[in-house]
Amino acid sequence: MRSTSLFALLLATAAPAALAQAPESAAPPSEMAPIPVKPEPRPETPAPEQPAPEPAPEAPTAPPASDAPLASVAELQPVSDPNEQRLVNGAPLHNPNVAVHVVQKKRFADEGRHELTLYPMVGQVNGRFTEHAGTAFHYTYHLQENFGLQVSSIYNWYSNESAFNLELIDKVREQAQAASALLLVWGAQAGVEVTPLYGKFAFYDNHLLQFSLVLSGGAGIGSTRVLIRPDVVNEVDGEQRTVPARFGDTGSKFLGSVGGGFRVQFGNSMALRLEMRNLVYTARVDNVDGCNLSDFQKLEDGRGSGTDFSQLGLSGSCQYQKFDGVDPKTKKNYREDIVLGKDLVGNPSSDVLNNLNFYAGFSFLF
Template identity: 80%
Template sequence: MRPTSLFAFLLAVAAPPALAQAPESGQPIASAEAAAAPQQETPVTPSEVDPIPVKPEPRPSRPAPEQPAPSMSEEALEAQTPVPATDAPLASSEPPEMQPVADLSQHRLVNGAPLHNPNVSVHVVQKKRFADEGKHELSLYPVVAQVNGRFTQHTGSAFHYTYHLQENFGLQVSTQYNWYSNESLFNLELIDKVREQAQAASALLLVWGAQAGVEVTPLYGKFAFYDNHLLQFSLVINGGAGIGSTRVLIRPDVTNQVDGESFTVPARFGDTGTKFLGSVGGGFRVQFGDSMAVRLEVRDQVYTARVDRVDGCNLQDFQKLEDARGSGKDFGSLGLSGGCQYQKFDGVDPKTRKNYREDIVLGKDLVGNPSSDVLNNLGFYAGFSLLF
């Protein structure tokens, strides 16, 4: 035993002090002298007496409990099966790429809505910005032109007053005056060339009218105007009934020769009394702010036409006037009806020397065969209104 112990002691003394073994872990620990010593480039051959370093074995870890492999359904197996490529490109599931906005002004909100930003989509249903309930509206139409003139042609102006009882319903009073009303060029050409004209009832002219009715607003919306304004528009439908004053053409313009000079005698019209007048129409109202609006409408005025009197004189009155015309008898002593305005068929125009008694025959022809009709005066209304 002593030689063996002596041999082990000699090996321990001859071993280098660079490495020491940890008492428990078995890992080699570098000493401070070994860390500070410079490394040599030439390899060092270990001595035969040097101890052989032993790599510590890792501690065995506790194995995890085995879990059962999940079962896969037939749908999952089919999903994992690679699909052969086709010519058609597959739809990408990635979100669409955002579009860049170079102009910063496009981010500016216009009344709460970014109108020009390509990255923003707005779907908003809002209430009307300006309520109509309980408001008064005055509408002026400077020019109202008839668009269906076959035998007649009218141009005038109109004024409407509307009181909005509710948001979509209001009461309306309308008046219209036609400062130009005459037979159409087609009818005047028939008179001039072939001495023919439409029946008096079919060519009855409307001078003025007054109606009362209602206005309904079934639809409203808004749209962008000049990129930074939102305008409010409404679809309006209206209708009414009332009376209108009518007249008929007795003779068109004629040329009269006086002392070698030519004079144009203006057209002669006869009053045919008031008739029943009704209308129905619709259009759009575009509102600027809370008090101004522009209105564009089409309205069809319907009025009854029956010509049995001209300037209040019936057929019997014209017969008496014709009998007294040649004798020079005073028309006031003929016993005419109370409404006959015989003064319009008497006298001579001082400028053109036109004898008005010549129009008696023309008036008699108009009432000789009484005619009746229902006329449609379709007009285009363009104007503006004030709400308060």
């Protein structure tokens, strides 16, 4: 009985040890065994930050030996936003410690290009004794970016004495000297144009226009004329008819000009020009229609004697045909103008006239 109890005790003690040493595959888990659950990780508590050690005080710097005062140095401002350190073309965009200056080139270069400019309307703005209105055409070759060669021409399709001068003639029978009222018919010049300043501006917030300041000068010749008689009213066959004004050719004169203005460029090939130019020309009236004082004296004598003008021995430049005959429409006898022509050249006058004009036109560049 005692041996049986001892055997049972040994068996009960060895069973748990054998079960612990047996491999897991030897005994399949029971269906009723609970499913193990993986515990959730607990958030780690950050370690408290250690206070940064205070920097050791710097030793005072000895002042310089020289007696000159120290230059004040502006303290750099701290930059807290990292975007302010973003580089744009090699420089920080919003860094208050950096100042960036940018000079941009012209959007459209002019060097080596041709420019044709048409001024449909050119008007005189300083008309005291004369009034002019016409059309001008300019050609410019831009030899360099800021320097060009220019050829210009102008034709005044309207040129007459001013209303003030005509009123003097009509009311008091007086008028300005012929040289002071000399009229410019056309002119041609060659010169230069410089562009000392250029820039650009926004137009309607969507377009960027380029402008430049232009200065020009030139010299050439111009054709002139003078008023012999203004409009007159004649009675022809019981009707009042206006006889047009009579002008006499006074030959070619030296012509010079200086001016300045703005050119606004639209795109690569179109531009708008607004300029002021002063046309300066010499004025001396000593002949009218090629006839000098001696020729007018012979014409007056031939008119009184009824001699044919071609037999009077006039100078080769005298266009006597303009002082002979009768206008079939107005019945105006042109021989009556001989006395007026003689008065103009009887006291030769000279002057230098300044014809200040406003030019408005457009250009084509290629």
